[in-house]
Amino acid sequence: MAKYTLTVNGSQHEVVADPDTPLLWVIRDQIGLTGTKYGCGIAICGACTVHINDQPVRSCTTPVSTVKSSQKITTIEGLSPDLSHPVQKAWIEERVPQCGYCQSGQIMSAVALLRNNPNPTDADIDDFMSANLCRCGTYPRIRKAIHRVAVLAQEGIDD
Numbered sequence: 508m509a510k511y512t513l514t515v516n517g518s519q520h521e522v523v524a525d526p527d528t529p530l531l532w533v534i535r536d537q538i539g540l541t542g543t544k545y546g547c548g549i550a551i552c553g554a555c556t557v558h559i560n561d562q563p564v565r566s567c568t569t570p571v572s573t574v575k576s577s578q579k580i581t582t583i584e585g586l587s588p589d590l591s592h593p594v595q596k597a598w599i600e601e602r603v604p605q606c607g608y609c610q611s612g613q614i615m616s617a618v619a620l621l622r623n624n625p626n627p628t629d630a631d632i633d634d635f636m637s638a639n640l641c642r643c644g645t646y647p648r649i650r651k652a653i654h655r656v657a658v659l660a661q662e663g664i665d666d
Contacts, residue, residue: 516585
């Protein structure tokens, strides 16, 4: 067991965990933020996606020991306390979720995509988002929501 200081959603948290404990379980079980989901445990479904220093990371395979105290972790709860983030709003407007289980990871990936490519094509979206699986098959609505955010950003509108 070791002690770690993590900065999650702007707040510092002192946690004690085995060095190889996945960041996902520290976030959910010790910090109490349950929006990040466990899906596969092997980093292929994307349900556990969080950002570390604004980069999408699969928290189910990221050992807590690899996260430095100076790194900024953002979970789905950290995007906005009231669902006012443009991507969250677009998800609601486009009625993206069905079961909703994968959606926190989908949203976190979409935020990263739009940060790096503010005007993605369908091919860009499909390529980037292919790392996130949705058993309900809401991919067309995901693409539409991402385009909605891109268009509104270009027009200078915060939906």
